[in-house]
Amino acid sequence: MRKEPVVADRDLDAAIAVTRFGLGARPGEIAAARGDPRGYLTRQIRRAGADQPRTNGETSAQRIAGFRVYQQDKGAMKRAAGDDTPVSDARDPVKIAQRMLRDDVATDFTARARLGAETEAGFRERWTLFWANHFTVSANKLLTATVVGPFENEAIRPHVFGRFADLLSTATTHPAMLLYLDQAQSVGPDSPAAQFVSRPRRGVGGRPGGAQRKLGLNENLAREILELHTVGVDGGYTQADVTEFARAMTGLSVGGLREDPEMIGRPVFRAVAHEPGTRTVMGVRYAPGGKEQTGAILADLADRPQTIRFVCTKIARHFVADSPPPALVARLERAWTDSGGGLDAVAHALIAAPEAWSPQPAKFKTPYEFVISSWRAADGAPRDIARLAPVLNAMGQKAFSAPSPKGWPEETAAWATPAAVVQRLSWAQAFSAAAVRDRDPKALAVAALGARLSPATATAIARAESRAEGFALLLMSPEFQRR
Template structure:
């Protein structure tokens, strides 16, 4: 591949028919930092956090009421013929309406994300947003997260993608999507005010939840097997107690948490008092400041620098990250105090990501975006956008675990997955119509690097639509 093709496809999101080939690829990539819009027009119509939280709070309240009513009902030995039976809770009209409204919020945000990727003039920076959103993964498998997952990307990732990693880290860990997804909002220090009240009343101990602390250390910062212990995770979880979100709380402390619904709140009544020893350092701060101090130290750790650099190198330079590139990126991260643009510049200035041969197999999101950009699409109907990604096996904001989606070819290049891409490619080609000349488009998208087998296959296609579909599933197109 030529350097222009690498810039557009490996660093960017794929070329569009009307895009100008950058004369200076590196300058074109780095110049996007000055033009990037954290809040582009595509996001202007997405539901606000207040709207989403109001709907979620109403739904959760309905769930609680239904649960109480069910517990209060006397069990009947046998249903009496002719007597009305309790309706299934999923059939309740208000619940159905609220679930549908929450789902519509998700579809709107998914559509806005795709529209932004299709229309952006800063595709490298946009790709970096997607990279970090997957690094800090949440999943809509948990119903309360459905309306919040997109907001995490729009509110915590996009504004900080060109800032310091520590700022992004703090914004993510205090976002309601992450607090709800990893059950931090209900974590109670055993010796906190609420914990002691529960113990005195002989109530069921809800206790400490270590999910957020563990994932911050293992996935978001240090990485696995980097010297921290289970005791460090537990102590960090104690430091994090009190980090919650207003308006969506459940349990004994919910009524004690004020503030604007959906906003991060520090609830002193949930916080485990005392100093902490975490990864060899003592933290004597009180309240919210304690966990914040831990986060800042984790962000500055050499282990975090290497973990992030390895993932970035894998994303841009191959499934087996080149050790020299990882070292170079780690040094840039540490020398700059975690300044992300400095890290990106070190990446762009390194030779490894500019290798002429394809280095990465596109995942379904990357392939879908690049396919739609290639045919000049600027938007897709919300339900269709969601259906395409679900069909291809990568529904938006729905990875199987907090680790996010895999970034290696083995996870995406199976025979069944390729068959589904062929089916979607045909639909995209059908929607594009017969006006696009696949032969001319192929030469424009891959100047100087289009293989003869692909060129021949397109030329022999029975129709323009078939030629376009063949281009979209060609070896040149499915790799970057």
């Protein structure tokens, strides 16, 4: 018969459940988890997926359609550059772009951060953020900036506790991903579209005409699916596999202004741009079949042992340690295999694994995690981008702007630099002055860390000269910075 844990263990487990598996504790949250810390987490797993931020409700298709109209207007203005007709603010491309960034991107990111600060299901939100980073779409250009939020809401959140194969397919063929990695312009070298465009134009009297628009194969998405989303860089694929996979995906694109209005901004398959023929990827031969060829390759990649090992290692690294225990990775792999890629089963296995409950915190918070957990500790939430963007920019984690398709780094070395810690201290002092008001920082520290609060930190907070200084000491303490 299993013995009931002693009270001290339950207190510590409750603190770990909320601060390691979740996004940090709001007042009262650790107490709510104390009765059954593991049950507290497992109840947050649901096949319906993650919670949705309260945005303006625009879809990626609507955003893309709006951007295409903006591009059209911008082109028209360039052509009329010599005209002295004044341009109204409503039609000024520069002002339109500024409005897109302010009204779309800022609203999306603030809504996501507010959800993180207020949610009662911190584990569910952290699990979602892991997958959003795994399938990164970055705001490295205006178009993708406007669709990062809808991408997460449409392609990631509904599928985070479903089958990995479904999440993989939905995320990698979503219009935002196709545009981010330039797949929408990829054309098979032997496709009808390429053959048509490559025909020499004829000018007057049959002489060769002007230059042709160059169409070609783009391998970005194929490479990133293999390297980052499935088998991993050491997964055994070759450059030939990348090229073959890229050929299979030709034709996957995004509806434009010349399409049926209902298809603008939505995924489309253009058979005329698809590379005909069979494809062989990682030793498996795939029959011709248009977009079905891509679907078959993605389904096989989702089930490969290399994919299971690579993704489970990433999950363990995110939640537990930069160098995760091999036993933990093995448990996650087994749950994945036994469930046929059920991410809910993997989440259950993570929560049940003893290796995930080590008393010693090994993960250093990213700037976003630090800021969100600080808001939670203060029992508040950001209401506008002005409270978020400057600090995240200063700390090196600009909103929706991961530096590459690899996403934001997980390792401590990326975030615990002396300069970054100074930025955290500066923000913690300013934030604390406004956040604490007349509340007791000692009580806030107990609520934020529970049994993880060390005697040294508790003493330092008690001896602080002001409430704001005491709360800032909490935010900068080793146990708050780590999870």
